[in-house]
Amino acid sequence: MTPAAVAVLLIVLSPCGASNTNDGDDDLARLRKAENRRRQLLASLEPAVCSVMSLKAQGGGSGVIFSPRGWILTNYHVTGRNKVMKIGLPDGKFYLSDVIGVDPGGDIAVCALRKRGPLAGGKWPHVRLGDSDRLKIGGLTYAMGNPFLLATDFKPTMTIGIVSGLHRYQGGTGPNQRVLSYPDCIQVDTPINPGNSGGPLFDENGLLVGINGRITIRDRGRVNTGVGFAVSINQIKNFLPGLLAGEHTEHGTLDMNAWNLPDPNTGRGEGIFLQGMLADSVVADAGLQLGDKITSFNGGPLRWTNDLARWVGVLPAGYEVTLGYRRFDERTRSYLEERVVSLRLAPIDTGSKHDKHPNVPDWNERPDFEALRAAEAAKDKKEGKKEKEEEQAEPLQEGERGKPVPMPGTGRRWEDLPQPYRKILPREWKDKKLPPEWWKRLPPDWRKRVPKDSWKKLPEIPKDEAKEKKRDLDREEALFRYMDGVMAEFRGKLAGALAGVDAGDRTLRVQVERVAGGERIEFQRTWVATGDDLRVTERGKTTTLSAAEAGSDLKSSLRRERDMNPLLQPQRLVDQLKDAYLEGGVFIGNRVGYVVAIRGPGRRAVFLDAEGLFPIGYRYRSFADGGIREVQFREFERLADRLYPKQAEVRLRGKTVEHWTFAPAQDRVGFVSMHERGLPVPRADVQTRIEPLFKSVVKIHGASGLRGIPGYGTGLVVSSRGHVLTWTHVSLLQGRCRIVFEDGSVHEYVRHREHPDLGVTILKPAGDLDPQKVPFVPLELPAEKTTYEAGTPVLSVGNSFKLAEFAERVSVTFGVVVSTVRSDLRLNLRKFPFKGDVLIVDAPSNWGTQGGGLFTLDGKLIGLLTTLAESAETNTQLSLAIPAYELAAFVAQATGRRKEAVDIASKRARERRAKPPVYTGIQLFEAARTLSPPAYIDRVLPRSPAAKARLRPDDLIVRVNEFPIRTCAEFRRALRNFGPGDEVDLTYKRGSRVRKVGLTLEAKR
């Protein structure tokens, strides 16, 4: 019996055991339960996922609503420089939204829906932000969005997959890859396709962990190949306050180049050395010099430049970081002690094309108050003159000169009039159409101002215009100065607090004096934490909150204060302060209140309510007219040990345009942290089994490939001496290559043995590889033939697209065994050396995965991934793996300690050569065409094997043994596998019947 027949038999027999069925019942019930849970989860997330399209263009992307206010996260490459986007929601309708903040460097944009949401209180259905740092490789993820704009009803497409890699660095475009870069992204095998851009990536708990934005494609075009990237939500959180504040956020940079190099000073080991910097860069200012060895960043040790690129890449400009370096002392020939400097990241110039989004105001802009005043004065003078002239020349009176004044505003509503008019006109008109000739109710000098043509051009400020403006300028300037002062003060206080607090000291004082809306507010607060008690002193009044006496309310408030207030936790203080300005958001009733972050120097500030610093005012950009409004709070009420505003004044260009009043107890006024606490933790999944695999799968870098053929691959450690098994590939052409182990160490390897029939190569270390120093674990290859049923879940582990460098983990994708197929029979592969049973899997193969491992979920090796194979049978690219048992003998021989001669001559090739051509006596009907026609018999020669088998002309040959015959060419090719004297089964179609006949082949005459 041939091996293929055995395999087929085993496949048929294996699922028949009775125990299997029982297990299956149990599994089915559990899987149903999990499936139901997921169905509910996905259904609950669906309403917040939207399609994002520009008004004109046909294309579009996806987005997700992340706040009840209708704020949408999407990609910058979806919104671009558009001001307004149309949003398709799963209710099947379009909504309009404004782009309010953009981050071209990190490919993120935030849009705000104009309408109030459908839920109670005008809220929008929204998703919760998760914590992307908690993701594990192998964890389940769901992607949603509108790929290829398939959803005509905007119900999102939902796809499932696993995390393939974490903390991937993907450079962007433009100068120095600064635009649309993905410095710390999540790699998933969850299918993401064009149109998914901007859509959410959820973890298995339905928390938003990333924004899908990018895929790596192969030569077959813009479709998913199992490698998708999502901007991690933790990076987005760093920029979110700025984005919501209506900023064009900028990424930070150190303005320097550093490389991983062998130590040039001592000649031992490697390090990261500063190789270039701008003369006026922040690192130069901080005292670094070329050649310094960079050792730490933000307190964490640094080993690879990639880490540095990642860590810096996720931070906004102006962020304060620490950098540790060691300088080589030429005199003593040794490194000096590590010096740690603190510096502020400089902004990256993303290029003029992406500068100044039309919707984003320039917060840095300072009005030139002197010039403004001068201009005002000049204008007043001129207008004053003009007005007088007008008054004299054309005293506009109703009905004068026989022409009735048209009726401006007729049919309009009272609300549509500028505010000064509303003040004068009767309030009963509110919510009603204006009566005809409404202007008659205006005072005579006002009436003159109502122009003839349009009610819309009503002058805004009827009287004392100049005077008011002047006064406003003063106030505005004062506000600017004041806000800067507060900011400086706040920074000073925090810095002071930081300096004054060390481990053990649990006392903190913050004192702020400020003037808000003409009111002077003095504010001093002291916290003293002793044991479980917390003493809060404010304006001379001390409240002691103790766990024992406070009851559950106070207890929880105390706990909250302690948990939420970084200042009470000295050990966390440093960390928390680093992103003090990132933690913030002001929600005020249903008003659109934007967070304005405390940013680097010169930035506008609005306030965090943490640490007792209540918001006293902020600025936002109105959707209605695009004007930037200042909100100043007045009167505060104490609630749950915090102060909340009761009134606010909204000012536009210095004028009060609105008054808001709050009932702090009912309205939600308060602090919302971007970094939510107490999130559900993703459950342990297959990742526990994946972790050990990285010690057995290595990255191979060889000869640089030709165009389109990668010079890299993956290998499996198969012996305790460090032999590496891989797929024979162009990258090994030179005979030498570099192999990178899990710890990031690089080793020189040479070709040891190659097997032409299997298509695999074994590499050995060029020098000695000390197993004590390199943490690898050799894999065991199963020696016995095993069958893997279709549907067996597998993990494919390989360095696809060279995404992993040094100590980074190679990519892991999930899939199942699709089928086990004889590669020579059914796949019609070109240039595929291995003839035998191959595993087809639906985990994608990519450039670089060749030589990687196919594992069961419990980490057992079942196959070696081959290059991407193209099957003429399906006309598609297939992911194939050679079963590990086929390779076991060769590996054992080649890595054996005994130096016996290994017979790697191609056994099959010899067999093939030994087979002389055969004779059947069948002549096929073969017209001269470019494509070979079906194998219809034209003539059967007398006394031939075919005649003996009673074949007739017009029979259609469809099989020779198990070889499928579709064309005459295939018939001839199939016969090459047999020699004279072999018996074959021939299946043919006669009329509408299909029959089978035995045929004894003869030697060709």
Added chain:
Amino acid sequence: MRLLGLSAVFLSSVPLLAQTDLEKGKPDDPELWLLHKVIQRAVRSVRPSIVMIETFGGVRKSVAGKPRPGQPARPRPPKDDKKDDKKKPIGPLRMPGFLTAQGPSTGLVISKDGWIATSRFALSWDPSTILVTLDDGRKFTAERFGEDRTRGLSLLKIDADDLPVPRFLPAGQIEVGQWAFAVARSFGQQHPTVHVGMVSAVDRIQRRAVQTDASASPANYGGPLIDLEGRVLGLVVPLSPKGDVAGADWYDSGIGFAATLTGIDDKIAAMKEGKVFEKAFLGVAMDPAHLGPGARVLSTTKKTAANHANIRKGDMILEIGGEPVRHSTHLQDLIGYHVAGDWVEISLQRKSDGAVSRILVELGKR
């Protein structure tokens, strides 16, 4: 020194970790682990109804559609109106830039008396001989009947009785997020092939298909998409909103479709008579900037239903068949629910005078 110490720790801890982990048995979230046996069972229950389809001969035109840029237009054979429509229902599948596959394909038994549904993709070459192999190894030649191009389906008949019919899950009960396995026989193996994914969306392609992220490709077109219990959700076919032949270029991308087979008994009955259903085409381009309600016409194509009905640029389409049009994308859906040859009532507001009129239009083919 520090490095050395670290690596020593790694080495000693690794085998231990692996051991304890394996001894623990199944981890907390075993969803992926549980799949194995469940897939086996599900496939076993449906496999008797899955057949392999092999084709021989046919019109082997790989590119018969629009010429690619720079390529001269190929002369088309003159249309032969006398040809029996029943015998030759379709021409070759037009798929510019994409070769059709030559390997075996898959079909699903839909009735005891030998009716088999498959994907049009398998028959794109209009083969002269179609060979059907049942699960038990019996081989039959099949005859081709009608098709539903809006679903990418084709109907075959073999001369056999008492074929096993699978269980179907009605289209209304399919939910997003449930597991979905695409089962097929395309590699000629005894055991069917399996691709795993979940239902990505329902009511796609004008409520004719469910969408799945299980890999769909010529390797499993024509095979069923099944749920955990082996019930058929639909037939895997290449589909795309763009037209009736595209979709195969998205193979294995996580965007796959399965045409639903429930609730279309009347269509299947007509297809058994040789009827060919084609996508309905109105022939208007819509203004994307108009957010609705209604859809504003940007232009009309010549020799189409819209052109015949005198729909003009700037007209506002308010209702189709009594249903208000929400926006331009919704209009495409409302038209797409019909097939070519259907009569629909369109409520139209003329740009010229603002008058609303109702017109009856026969939808054409593309």
